[in-house]
Amino acid sequence: MEELILARIQFASTTLFHFIFVPLSIGLAFIIAVMQTMYVLKGNELYKKMTKFWGAFFLINFAVGVVTGILQEFQFGMNWSSYSRFVGDVFGAPLAVEALLAFFMESTFIGLWIFGWDKLPKKIHLACIWLVSIGTILSAFWILAANSFMQNPLGYTLQNGRAEMNDVFAVLTNQKLWVAFPHTIFASLTTGAFFIVGVSAWKMLKKADVEFFKRSFQISLIIGMVSALGIAFSGHSQATYLVSAQPMKMAAAEGLWDDSPDPAPWTVFALIDTDKQESTMRVEVPYMLSYLAYEQFHGSVQGMKNIQAQYEQKYGPGNYIPPVKTTFWSFRIMVVMGGGLLLLALIGLVLQWRGRLEESPAYLKWMVAAIFIPYIGNSFGWIMSEIGRQPWVVNGLMRTADGVSPNVSTGQLLFSLISFSLIYTILAIVMVYLFVKVIKRGPHEKLPEDVSATDPFNTEGNNYAFK
Amino acid sequence: MHLSELWFLLVSILFVGFVFLEGFDFGVGMGTKFLARTEQEKRILLNTIGPVWDANEVWLITAGGAMFAAFPHWYATLFSGFYLPFVILLLALIARGVAFEFRSKVGAKQWRLAWDWSIFLGSLLPPFLLGVMFASLIKGLPIDGEMNMYAGFTDIVNLYTVVGGIAFVLLSYLHGLMFIGLKTTGEIRERAHRMAQRIYVIIGVVVVLFVSLTALYTDAFREKGTFLIPLYSAAIIAYACLYYFMYKKKEGWSFVSTGLVLALVTSSFFVALFPNVMISSIDVVNNLTVYNAASGSYSLKLMTIVAVTLLPFVLAYQVWSYYVFRKRVTDKEHLEY
Numbered sequence: 154m155e156e157l158i159l160a161r162i163q164f165a166s167t168t169l170f171h172f173i174f175v176p177l178s179i180g181l182a183f184i185i186a187v188m189q190t191m192y193v194l195k196g197n198e199l200y201k202k203m204t205k206f207w208g209a210f211f212l213i214n215f216a217v218g219v220v221t222g223i224l225q226e227f228q229f230g231m232n233w234s235s236y237s238r239f240v241g242d243v244f245g246a247p248l249a250v251e252a253l254l255a256f257f258m259e260s261t262f263i264g265l266w267i268f269g270w271d272k273l274p275k276k277i278h279l280a281c282i283w284l285v286s287i288g289t290i291l292s293a294f295w296i297l298a299a300n301s302f303m304q305n306p307l308g309y310t311l312q313n314g315r316a317e318m319n320d321v322f323a324v325l326t327n328q329k330l331w332v333a334f335p336h337t338i339f340a341s342l343t344t345g346a347f348f349i350v351g352v353s354a355w356k357m358l359k360k361a362d363v364e365f366f367k368r369s370f371q372i373s374l375i376i377g378m379v380s381a382l383g384i385a386f387s388g389h390s391q392a393t394y395l396v397s398a399q400p401m402k403m404a405a406a407e408g409l410w411d412d413s414p415d416p417a418p419w420t421v422f423a424l425i426d427t428d429k430q431e432s433t434m435r436v437e438v439p440y441m442l443s444y445l446a447y448e449q450f451h452g453s454v455q456g457m458k459n460i461q462a463q464y465e466q467k468y469g470p471g472n473y474i475p476p477v478k479t480t481f482w483s484f485r486i487m488v489v490m491g492g493g494l495l496l497l498a499l500i501g502l503v504l505q506w507r508g509r510l511e512e513s514p515a516y517l518k519w520m521v522a523a524i525f526i527p528y529i530g531n532s533f534g535w536i537m538s539e540i541g542r543q544p545w546v547v548n549g550l551m552r553t554a555d556g557v558s559p560n561v562s563t564g565q566l567l568f569s570l571i572s573f574s575l576i577y578t579i580l581a582i583v584m585v586y587l588f589v590k591v592i593k594r595g596p597h598e599k600l601p602e603d604v605s606a607t608d609p610f611n612t613e614g615n616n617y618a619f620k
Numbered sequence: 621m622h623l624s625e626l627w628f629l630l631v632s633i634l635f636v637g638f639v640f641l642e643g644f645d646f647g648v649g650m651g652t653k654f655l656a657r658t659e660q661e662k663r664i665l666l667n668t669i670g671p672v673w674d675a676n677e678v679w680l681i682t683a684g685g686a687m688f689a690a691f692p693h694w695y696a697t698l699f700s701g702f703y704l705p706f707v708i709l710l711l712a713l714i715a716r717g718v719a720f721e722f723r724s725k726v727g728a729k730q731w732r733l734a735w736d737w738s739i740f741l742g743s744l745l746p747p748f749l750l751g752v753m754f755a756s757l758i759k760g761l762p763i764d765g766e767m768n769m770y771a772g773f774t775d776i777v778n779l780y781t782v783v784g785g786i787a788f789v790l791l792s793y794l795h796g797l798m799f800i801g802l803k804t805t806g807e808i809r810e811r812a813h814r815m816a817q818r819i820y821v822i823i824g825v826v827v828v829l830f831v832s833l834t835a836l837y838t839d840a841f842r843e844k845g846t847f848l849i850p851l852y853s854a855a856i857i858a859y860a861c862l863y864y865f866m867y868k869k870k871e872g873w874s875f876v877s878t879g880l881v882l883a884l885v886t887s888s889f890f891v892a893l894f895p896n897v898m899i900s901s902i903d904v905v906n907n908l909t910v911y912n913a914a915s916g917s918y919s920l921k922l923m924t925i926v927a928v929t930l931l932p933f934v935l936a937y938q939v940w941s942y943y944v945f946r947k948r949v950t951d952k953e954h955l956e957y
Contacts (some may be wrong), residue, residue: 216721220714226681230688231706234768237699241692242915249685250926256678261941264671268956272944315914390704447827558700559767569707569916576714582954583718587725 158221159566160232160557163373163573165539167224169532170577174218176531179293179338180345181211181315183598184376186279193279203369204282206596207349212267213587217580219260224573226252230574232566236546236556243309243318251295259288293337294330299428303547305398305537316550329398332390339383340534344527346377350501351524352592354517363511365596378498389445390407395420396446397453399548401464401473402541404457405406405480407442408432415453425478430458468549475543483537490530497523623924624914626692628897630927631892634686638885639788641748641880646789647796649716649743649848654793655800655815661808664735664949666720666957668803668900671945673720675938677713689923693767693913694897701761701769701898702753716742724957743787751788754889755781757828758838760901767908769898771883775820780837787830790823791882798875805948809867816874817866824859827885840892847891855884 185208192200226248229237237245265273266281273281302309308323309316318324350373353366395403407413408423410430419441423432440450457474464473497519504510510517546553625778648669656662699706719738755912756776763769800812831852835841841848862877893899897913900906914920949955 160738196938212721213725216718220717223677223681223713223717224710226684227699227706227710230684231703232700234696234700237688237696238692238767241688241695242919245685245688245690245692245695245915246919246923249682249689249923250930252678252682252685253927253930253934257675257938260674260678261937265941265944268667268671269944271954312916318919318922319916321922508745532764558696558703559766560700560770561703565703565707568704572707576711578719580714583722587722590726 155563156561156566157554157557159563159570160561161553163566163570164228164232166570167221167228167573167577169535170581171218171221171225172531172535173528173581174214174221176337176341176344176527177348178211178215178218179286179289179341180343181207181214182282182289182345183342184345184349184373185211186282186286187376188372189279189282193275199365199368202365202596203309203378204592207369207433209591210348210352210588212263213584213591215263217584221577221580231569232558232561233546233556234558234560236551238315239551239556240302240316240547242314243306243324244302246318246321247295247298247302247324251292251299255288255292255295258290259285259306262288289369290338294334297333297337298325298327298330301327301333303465303545304333304542305329306547306550317549327420328394332387336384336387336391338536339380339387340527342380343377343384344531346373346380347520347523347527347585349373350377351521354520356595357511358514358517358521359531362595362597370510374501374505375496377494378502381491381495381498385495388488388491390444393448399542401457401460401509402453402475402480402538403446404455405475405477405541406537408435408477408481409454409456410458411456412459412610413442413454413456414441416440416451417446417454418530419445423481425481426478473544475541480537480541483533483540486533487537490526490533494523494526494530497526504594604607621919622911623917624690624910625895626924627686627914627920628890628894628910631683631686631690632887634679634683635890635921636883636886638676638683639747639792640883641676642673642777643724643747643879643882644795644799644875645669645676645790646743646747646792647794648791649739649796650789651800651812652743655797655811656808659684659732660951663724663919663955663957664804664951665800665806666723666739667949667955668800670720672941674717675941677717683748686927687922690915690920691897691908691910691913692915693908697763697767697898697908701771702776705749705753709746712742712745712749716746719775720957724955743792747788747792748785748821751785752776752781754788754886755784755834757898758834758840758889758892760838762901762902763898763900763908764902765906767906767913775901780833783826783830783833787827787885790826791885794819794823795878795882796877798871798878801871802875805950813866813869820863820866827855827859827881834892835948838887838892840888844892844894848888850889851884851891853887853917855881858884919954 185204188200189204192196192204203568213354229244245254262281262284266278266285269278269281302324305327306316307327308318308320310319310338311317327587338602349369353370353373356366357363357370366603383607392403395406404410407420409420410432416439418437418439420432420437422434422436424431424434442454446454457477461473465471500516501510504513504516541550544552544554648665650667652662656665684695684699687698719735723732723735723739753776756771756778759780760769761769761775776780794816797812797816801809801816804812845944858877858880862874862881865874865877895909895911896907897910898908900908913924
């Protein structure tokens with residue numbers, strides 16, 4: 154039992170940590186590719202500077218994303234060996250494709266991009282960053298294909314006590330994949346866009362390199378606006394999917410114990426009591442849940458008690474209700490973050506259109522803080538998605554408790570959990586430190602290697618500075 | 621040929637490819653402590669592998685992914701059974717990977733010292749752990765009837781496996797020295813040559829010792845002697861040729877020779893294993909084989925099509941990236957790392 158809890162804490166913390174870096178990498182790779190395209194097409198050095206400056210963040214972030222990703226690839230076997238045996242056939246395949254198709258592409262072309270500025274023709278060098286960007290997006294697609302199997306298992310048959318794949322098209326046309334993939338990509342683009350917008354806002358407030366940062370701000374704000382809209386629409390399609398494929402998650406996300414009235418209202422706020430199985434003090438928006446679920450203004454949504462009774466018949470006795478409060482509140486936090494981003498982007502576009510960005514310090518300050526909004530939304534989105542699936546690791550097929558490695562002891566788990574947490578904490582601190590350093594340096598100053606030459610405490614630096 | 625046999629071959633190739641490519645990366649990483657004398661030399665070394673190390677590491681990740689897809693039981697038993705070695709391997713690879721990117725971003729001495737140690741240990745521990753793992757795989761491990769491995773410390777760490785680990789570290793270092801010879805100029809290039817000549821004999825002795833212990837501690841030669849003897853003979857010939865190439869200062873051929881030795885030694889593990897993928901020291905009926913550990917035929921067929929389609933492209937662009945960065949790295953140019 155202790156092993157299960159520790160293994161779950163480790164998986165949750167390492168995966169959430171990994172997903173701090175993934176969206177920013179996907180978002181920045183795309184925006185940088187756009188900037189470099191403008192440089193190659195227009196020949197304007199400003200865009201080259203932009204590419205390099207924002208590229209510095211991308212590379213620091215990408216490095217952490219890559220190394221924390223290796224752990225992801227290995228920890229299914231390490232901590233969830235029973236799960237891996239059961240689903241490897243159909244879950245392992247997309248992971249292998251991800252490595253073959255996406256990881257090789259990203260890693261090779263990022264090497265070519267970093268080191269190839271003076272070695273490759275301009276257009277081929279530009280193609281490299283686009284291939285990196287495509288690689289990051291493909292990577293998201295294949296890992297989501299794997300995750301979609303956990304949420305909504307399709308294209309398999311139970312054989313030899315395992316889930317064996319028998320229809321790859323069913324795996325790849327899983328509705329969950331096609332609602333989650335755009336949602337994740339739009340969220341990633343938004344993360345990248347708001348990062349650039351936020352840093353630019355900071356520099357504009359400081360009146361440093363205003364032209365450079367204003368232009369970066371404008372490009373990214375447009376991308377941020379479009380992708381925030383994308384999040385909203387793709388999020389809506391997630392809800393329609395949930396009602397039909399994962400009704401328990403939907404009911405938990407709404408704190409709905411009994412079947413809803415028809416038409417179903419959407420709950421803004423409620424006090425949830427999991428012992429008494431009731432939600433009180435509901436603040437509701439009439440008709441809205443019906444609309445979210447069925448795209449029409451009528452229709453009732455099933456409650457948890459009802460679904461629990463159905464599942465007991467289907468799967469035998471047991472508790473099939475996920476942690477309701479976590480699911481409920483994660484969903485709300487995510488939605489509020491998404492809405493906030495949309496609103497901020499909209500205000501920004503109006504200010505930009507009126508040419509009053511620089512005279513709106515209050516707005517710029519908001520945008521600095523807004524750097525963190527996508528991260529909060531991303532994390533709580535995944536918490537809702539994964540917690541809402543409990544007690545299942547593969548929905549309706551395997552319980553999380555049955556997936557854990559039987560041969561990994563509490564001591565081993567404590568060692569790994571503590572050491573991973575420690576090294577991840579160090580990585581986080583170092584990364585923030587480096588980000589701040591790059592921000593302070595700005596786009597025009599010398600390259601970092603010369604820093605050592607001017608550091609009075611670094612005698613080694615002096616040695617080769619005068620060679 | 622059964623598809624699961626083909627996938628065993630493919631997983632073996634991925635591991636061999638990883639050891640050949642990342643082997644010299646690891647060697648160069650060790651060289652930052654053992655070979656480089658100045659800050660500038662360290663940076664030159666790091667920049668020789670700068671553009672390629674990440675893609676080389678993906679060979680390991682892909683090997684893991686391919687195991688997961690084609691041999692779920694092998695993946696599950698291996699990764700959970702070697703839990704702590706994998707934790708340490710991951711810590712090492714995490715520290716090393718970010719160190720490349722972070723090291724030269726700040727000039728302070730302590731900063732660089734910390735990342736230097738990350739690079740050094742991150743390059744030393746992985747080949748050691750992989751050597752230990754490969755050796756214990758052919759020696760056999762306590763695997764029960766449920767395919768779960770419950771290994772004690774001495775099941776994994778013992779004389780035989782430790783010699784295997786050391787052999788892997790030394791071969792990787794030698795391979796790295798050859799790469800340095802190939803990619804640098806001047807003083808450090810000469811020093812790499814001299815260092816390689818100095819440690820040539822001792823590395824040969826360790827590798828021969830390891831092969832002898834394999835004959836002593838495992839069934840490998842009894843079961844697969846007809847394949848292993850030619851394989852090790854080829855490795856010995858390659859190692860002898862290395863001496864000639866070093867003497868003649870043929871850097872390309874020297875690099876190929878050390879790579880060949882590493883590749884042959886790594887292949888020998890898979891030859892010795894086949895058709896098993898994990899050998900149980902408790903009972904042979906508990907052995908995981910390419911047949912009982914494999915995925916269903918639908919998955920294997922599908923994955924074969926995917927791999928056959930994608931691998932040529934992967935190989936093509938990786939070769940191209942080596943072609944783009946074929947020139948020697950000097951301190952005259954801008955050093956990214």
